[in-house]
Amino acid sequence: VKIIVLGSAAGGGVPQWNCCCPVCRLAWAGDPRVAPRTQSGLAVSADGRHWILLNASPDLRQQILATPALRPAGPGRTSPIEAVLLTNGELDHVAGLLSLRERQPLCLLATAPTFAALDANPLFRALDRELVARGLLHPEEPVDLLGLRLLPFMVPGKVPLYQEGASQEGVALGEETEQVLGLEISDGGRRCLYVPNCAKITPALCRRLAGADLLFFDGTTFSDNEMLRLGLSSKTAARMGHVAMDGDGGSLAGLAAVPVGRRVYLHLNNSNPVLVEGSDERVLVEAAGWEIAHDGMELAL
Amino acid sequence: VKIIVLGSAAGGGVPQWNCCCPVCRLAWAGDPRVAPRTQSGLAVSADGRHWILLNASPDLRQQILATPALRPAGPGRTSPIEAVLLTNGELDHVAGLLSLRERQPLCLLATAPTFAALDANPLFRALDRELVARGLLHPEEPVDLLGLRLLPFMVPGKVPLYQEGASQEGVALGEETEQVLGLEISDGGRRCLYVPNCAKITPALCRRLAGADLLFFDGTTFSDNEMLRLGLSSKTAARMGHVAMDGDGGSLAGLAAVPVGRRVYLHLNNSNPVLVEGSDERVLVEAAGWEIAHDGMELAL
Numbered sequence: 001v002k003i004i005v006l007g008s009a010a011g012g013g014v015p016q017w018n019c020c021c022p023v024c025r026l027a028w029a030g031d032p033r034v035a036p037r038t039q040s041g042l043a044v045s046a047d048g049r050h051w052i053l054l055n056a057s058p059d060l061r062q063q064i065l066a067t068p069a070l071r072p073a074g075p076g077r078t079s080p081i082e083a084v085l086l087t088n089g090e091l092d093h094v095a096g097l098l099s100l101r102e103r104q105p106l107c108l109l110a111t112a113p114t115f116a117a118l119d120a121n122p123l124f125r126a127l128d129r130e131l132v133a134r135g136l137l138h139p140e141e142p143v144d145l146l147g148l149r150l151l152p153f154m155v156p157g158k159v160p161l162y163q164e165g166a167s168q169e170g171v172a173l174g175e176e177t178e179q180v181l182g183l184e185i186s187d188g189g190r191r192c193l194y195v196p197n198c199a200k201i202t203p204a205l206c207r208r209l210a211g212a213d214l215l216f217f218d219g220t221t222f223s224d225n226e227m228l229r230l231g232l233s234s235k236t237a238a239r240m241g242h243v244a245m246d247g248d249g250g251s252l253a254g255l256a257a258v259p260v261g262r263r264v265y266l267h268l269n270n271s272n273p274v275l276v277e278g279s280d281e282r283v284l285v286e287a288a289g290w291e292i293a294h295d296g297m298e299l300a301l
Numbered sequence: 302v303k304i305i306v307l308g309s310a311a312g313g314g315v316p317q318w319n320c321c322c323p324v325c326r327l328a329w330a331g332d333p334r335v336a337p338r339t340q341s342g343l344a345v346s347a348d349g350r351h352w353i354l355l356n357a358s359p360d361l362r363q364q365i366l367a368t369p370a371l372r373p374a375g376p377g378r379t380s381p382i383e384a385v386l387l388t389n390g391e392l393d394h395v396a397g398l399l400s401l402r403e404r405q406p407l408c409l410l411a412t413a414p415t416f417a418a419l420d421a422n423p424l425f426r427a428l429d430r431e432l433v434a435r436g437l438l439h440p441e442e443p444v445d446l447l448g449l450r451l452l453p454f455m456v457p458g459k460v461p462l463y464q465e466g467a468s469q470e471g472v473a474l475g476e477e478t479e480q481v482l483g484l485e486i487s488d489g490g491r492r493c494l495y496v497p498n499c500a501k502i503t504p505a506l507c508r509r510l511a512g513a514d515l516l517f518f519d520g521t522t523f524s525d526n527e528m529l530r531l532g533l534s535s536k537t538a539a540r541m542g543h544v545a546m547d548g549d550g551g552s553l554a555g556l557a558a559v560p561v562g563r564r565v566y567l568h569l570n571n572s573n574p575v576l577v578e579g580s581d582e583r584v585l586v587e588a589a590g591w592e593i594a595h596d597g598m599e600l601a602l
Contacts, residue, residue: 011403017365018382018405020375028372036366058400062363064318065337071329074321077533081319091427095399098392099359102312103534104319121422125463126392162426232378233404 001148001187001301002045003214006053006063008293009037010220010269011092013059021230023275033277035294038063039092040196040267042216043070043081044185046147053084054183054194060096066296083107083145085137087152087181088197089117089160101126109135109143111152111178117160139178151184153208156200158241173239174199180241182208190301192216193260196267199241201254212260213301216293219265222246222272222281230271242267245274245285252288266293302449302488302602303346304515307354307364309594310338311521311570312393314360322531324576334578336595339364340393341497341568343517344371344382345486347448354385355484355495361397367597384408384446386438388453388482389498390418390461402427410436410444412453412479418461440479452485454509457501459542474540475500481542483509491602493517494561497568500542502555513561514602517594520566523547523573523582531572543568546575546586553589567594 012019014037015027026034039057051070057063064070064081072079084106086093097118100106108127110118115134118124135143142151157180158164158173182195182205192214198205209215220242227233227240237244244250245265255263265285268274273281274292282292313320315338316328327335340358352371358364365371365382373380385407387394398419401407409428411419416435419425436444443452458481459465459474483496483506493515499506510516521543528534528541538545545551546566556564566586569575574582575593583593 013362015366016378016403017362017371017400018373018378018380018403020373020379024373025375058359058396059362061314061318061360065316070318072319072321072325074326077317077319078321079319091399091402091424095359095396095424098396099318101392102317102319117423121424122418122463123392123396123422123424162423 001185001190001192002048003192003299004043004067004069005266005293005295005297006041006043006067007038007057007059008266008268008295008297009039010267011039011090012270013037013039014270014275016270019232019270021232021271023273024270026276034275037268037295041096042194043067044148046187049080050082050146051080052146052148053081055087055093055196056084056096056100057092058095061099077102077104079104081106083109085150085183086110086114087183088157088179089114091160091162094118097124098126103128103131105131107133107135109137111137111181113178117163137181139181147187149186149188152181153184154178155180155182155195155198155205156202157197158199173241187301192301197241198243199238200243201249201251206255206258209255209258209260213262214299215260215263216266217251217255217263218242218267219245219272219274219292220267220269222274226271232271252285256288262291263289264291264293268292302486302491302493303349304493304600305344305368305370306567306594306596306598307342307344307368308339308358308360309567309569309596309598310340311568312340312391313571314338314340315571315576317571320533320571322533322572324574325571327577335576338569338596342397343495344368345449347488350381351383351447352381353447353449354382356388356394356497357385357397357401358393359396362400378403378405380405382407384410386451386484387411387415388484389458389480390415391498392461392463395419398425399427404429404432406432408434408436410438412438412482414479418464438482440482448488450487450489453482454485455479456481456483456496456499456506457503458498459500474542488602493602498542499544500539501544502550502552507556507559510556510559510561514563515600516561516564517567518552518556518564519543519568520546520573520575520593521568521570523575527572533572553586557589563592564590565592565594569593
């Protein structure tokens with residue numbers, strides 16, 4: 001199984017267009033300690049010729065241009081991208097679908113509520129329904145596609161931000177629903193677990209991840225209140241549907257005892273100090289055995 | 302008046318993610334005759350400090366990162382981008398709004414049908430209505446903003462592609478409606494005309510453009526049937542709401558007698574052979590007094 005990290009940042013990317021937080025300031029200044037990062041997504045393939053995108057970030061066009069494996073081979077209009085799987089309906093995971101228009105056959109995989117979120121937006125009619133087949137994902141039902149077995153499962157999360165009403169009603173914060181998926185990717189042998197959004201570490205999740213050869217996990221924030229503290233948001237990470245790395249309920253502590261071959265944080269928000277190479281937080285996280293994903297990172301199972 | 306071309310290509314950009322047409326093939330190969338181009342948009346400013354975006358392409362995040370004048374000055378979250386004006390509701394002009402989220406005060410200017418097109422998509426709720434003020438544009442009613450006078454006017458066009466039904470009903474092909482605007486930008490003295498979409502050269506349009514110091518005009522295709530001929534689409538340029546450069550009804554002939562200080566084609570589709578420096582079509586267009594816009598092009602009035 002070949003895996004390319006197309007984008008390693010959370011919504012907004014690094015730097016974010018309007019942000020001068022400490023990490024973004026370094027990125028704007030071109031400081032070599034902070035690599036620029038586009039928004040979150042992976043490409044996976046069994047053979048290196050037929051590719052499945054896991055999520056479609058707003059930066060997808062730029063990501064495809066930066067990734068030789070994803071360039072069209074010709075003649076005419078064609079692409080080695082044959083499918084896209086969405087793990088949720090958040091903007092940073094679906095807006096890139098708008099860059100996959102232009103009369104290209106594709107297979108789009110998502111759960112019923114995520115398809116419903118797309119269908120509520122006429123913009124996505126730009127993907128011609130006659131050319132873009134749909135595969136409905138059901139938690140715990142594996143899909144065999146292009147030589148890979150994809151097993152979706154529910155993780156604690158919430159509805160997409162743009163679907164939240166004025167009240168908290170329907171946000172279903174931290175519940176497991178079909179709104180937010182994790183994904184196991186395997187070729188029958190080795191297992192990669194992809195969990196870009198996760199609001200809470202649960203015993204069931206730990207059992208699921210145990211023994212994985214490779215884990216990609218939600219690294220949005222280092223501490224639960226960092227966006228509040230920096231004045232960037234009025235919300236904690238938990239309120240945004242993400243478990244922080246640090247702290248009692250955090251992923252560092254919560255996943256420490258879970259045996260995993262290689263563990264990689266991705267979906268990193270620009271507020272997260274681990275984005276600065278050599279920072280105290282980066283050193284701490286690396287000492288705990290974690291890697292920090294970067295754009296263009298290639299891995300193999 | 303300062304003007305920066307953020308993106309000079311039509312929808313899809315150059316190269317387009319899935320395209321191996323002759324122009325895209327050269328772009329994928331890194332041929333120096335074809336500069337890569339992102340999707341269409343301008344930034345304009347009276348003072349070089351406060352900027353108005355004209356349209357918001359799907360590549361907007363990448364365009365802001367590439368444009369020092371548009372970087373945030375800090376502290377915290379702030380941006381020199383203070384307003385966005387939409388000339389229509391097509392995907393290549395509005396999807397970039399999704400990259401302007403993250404709690405930033407902005408003024409958004411569009412006509413009623415374009416606001417209605419946005420409002421039909423819950424995704425755009427990502428732009429917080431409490432922070433993003435709206436200014437309703439009416440054809441022929443000038444707006445004074447940040448030291449510039451912006452005068453919108455209707456041009457022949459059509460509804461956004463994603464709003465077209467299965468039938469031709471409501472497409473209003475080539476009619477002047479509030480769906481498609483041109484824009485005159487001035488500081489009271491010199492005049493820049495911005496017409497990125499135009500389905501037909503009319504006597505009224507020629508009168509409007511006459512005497513402009515600078516004209517940006519729809520350069521989507523060279524010939525009306527080039528996308529059909531290349532097997533890229535089943536539609537002519539006219540059917541897509543664009544007048545071709547070449548031919549009897551084309552913009553080269555139709556605007557030849559209209560006096561303009563400097564004339565620049567933008568919104569260039571990847572099928573257009575003028576994108577290849579030194580091509581017969583490029584030579585012909587340049588001999589007729591036209592420039593071909595490129596990303597990062599800076600102009601002043």
